[in-house]
Amino acid sequence: MSAPTTIPLADPAHPSAPAPREAPAPVTPKPRALRLRAAGGTGIRYLLLLVVLVVTVGPFLWQLSTSLKGAGESVFGYPPQLLPHDPTLDHYASAARTVPVLSYAFNSLLVAVGCAVTNCLFGSLAGYALARMRFPGRRIAFGIFLATMIIPFESIMVSEFLMMRSLGLNDTLVGVMLPLAVTSLSILLFRNAFLGLPREVEEAAVLDGAGEWQRYARIALPSVRGTTAVVAIFSFVFAWDDFLWPLIVLSDPADYTLTVGIQYLSGTFTNDQRVVAAGTMIAVVPLLLLFFTLQRYFFRGVGEGAVKG
Numbered sequence: 001m002s003a004p005t006t007i008p009l010a011d012p013a014h015p016s017a018p019a020p021r022e023a024p025a026p027v028t029p030k031p032r033a034l035r036l037r038a039a040g041g042t043g044i045r046y047l048l049l050l051v052v053l054v055v056t057v058g059p060f061l062w063q064l065s066t067s068l069k070g071a072g073e074s075v076f077g078y079p080p081q082l083l084p085h086d087p088t089l090d091h092y093a094s095a096a097r098t099v100p101v102l103s104y105a106f107n108s109l110l111v112a113v114g115c116a117v118t119n120c121l122f123g124s125l126a127g128y129a130l131a132r133m134r135f136p137g138r139r140i141a142f143g144i145f146l147a148t149m150i151i152p153f154e155s156i157m158v159s160e161f162l163m164m165r166s167l168g169l170n171d172t173l174v175g176v177m178l179p180l181a182v183t184s185l186s187i188l189l190f191r192n193a194f195l196g197l198p199r200e201v202e203e204a205a206v207l208d209g210a211g212e213w214q215r216y217a218r219i220a221l222p223s224v225r226g227t228t229a230v231v232a233i234f235s236f237v238f239a240w241d242d243f244l245w246p247l248i249v250l251s252d253p254a255d256y257t258l259t260v261g262i263q264y265l266s267g268t269f270t271n272d273q274r275v276v277a278a279g280t281m282i283a284v285v286p287l288l289l290l291f292f293t294l295q296r297y298f299f300r301g302v303g304e305g306a307v308k309g
Contacts, residue, residue, distance in 0.1 A: 060284070066277035067091055075273050091278035095265060098275070101282055103254070104261035108240055109286075111173055111257060115180045115239035116232040122182040123231055124224075127190025128216050132202065142191070149184045153244070161248055175249045176257065180239050186231045193227035194220055229297030237287055258283050 061082055066075050070086035095101060129135075130142050160179050161170075169175030197220060205215050221228070243259040250256055262279045 063277045063280050063284075066274055067281050069274055071274075091272075091274045092282065094275045095262075095279040095282065099261050099264045099279075101258070101261075101279070104256050104258040105282070105286070107173060107255060108258040108283075111177045111180075111246075112236045112239040114177045116235040118177075118181040119183060119186040119231050119235040120228050123186030124190045124221055124228070125216075126182070126187045127192075128194050128220055130187070131191045131194035132197075132215075132220065133212070145184045145187050149188075157245070157248065160245075164249060170249055171251050171255060172249075173255060176242075176246050177239070179245065180235070180242070183235070183238075186235065189227055189231055190224065193224040197223055226297050229294045233291060233294055236290060240283075240287060 062080060065082045065084055068087040068089070068091075069075065069084040070088050073084055073086065074081070126145075130138060130145075164170050164175040164178070167175075169178065201219060202215055205219055210218070241259060242257075246257045246260050250260065253261070262283055265276050265279045
């Protein structure tokens, strides 16, 4: 029986011994490739922002340009011409002569301001109760508020009209404002903002003897000014832009809101889109002024409502 064959091991100290293989170093991208990749990503982002800008701001600029164009300039020419050669304000005067714009704007202002105030008041009360108070059925109530947000207005429009008629509020501005007096969105925004307030402040107020109303009015509500501005802007815009509900409730032209009354321009000046565009700009300008006035509170309020859900 022969002895097993042994394989001699290589002596690392021997000059002829093979050196161990090292692991290959990871291949890192070159700095130029990184710069090109970053530049490409930035270019794509700016391109998407440009597309969004054109889609959102483009129609507004086209309407503004149309309202300022003279009678001899083309409205539907291609390519579209945004800068009018002979700008004029005569179309705004024509729109004001055709319909009582100031009266309709005043009616819209009453409805929009009323909706903004009631949404801030009742929405903050309901949001505070859902966020800071403990009572049976709190989660069920919050779920009901959320469920109402997905119900389309057209499905409850007839029942709301019958309710306004039974209350004797048809053909009144109160009947226009009442269904929009408080919305689920306002309650949700206030609830999320109140949830972000620290418990320690409320507990300190309780130790000082502050009641529930005092904690709401003196501590909670002043701490969510940004959310209050957001709710006020949203409520004002929704009420100002609403067309279907005022069209259903109102029958007396003297009580028309601006969005309903401005439709007379489409029938009277069917072939003159410049006057129609001027009426549209009259309805849009107050919204722009409101937003630019409260924009710093608006963006702060969006952050307040996103602290805690």
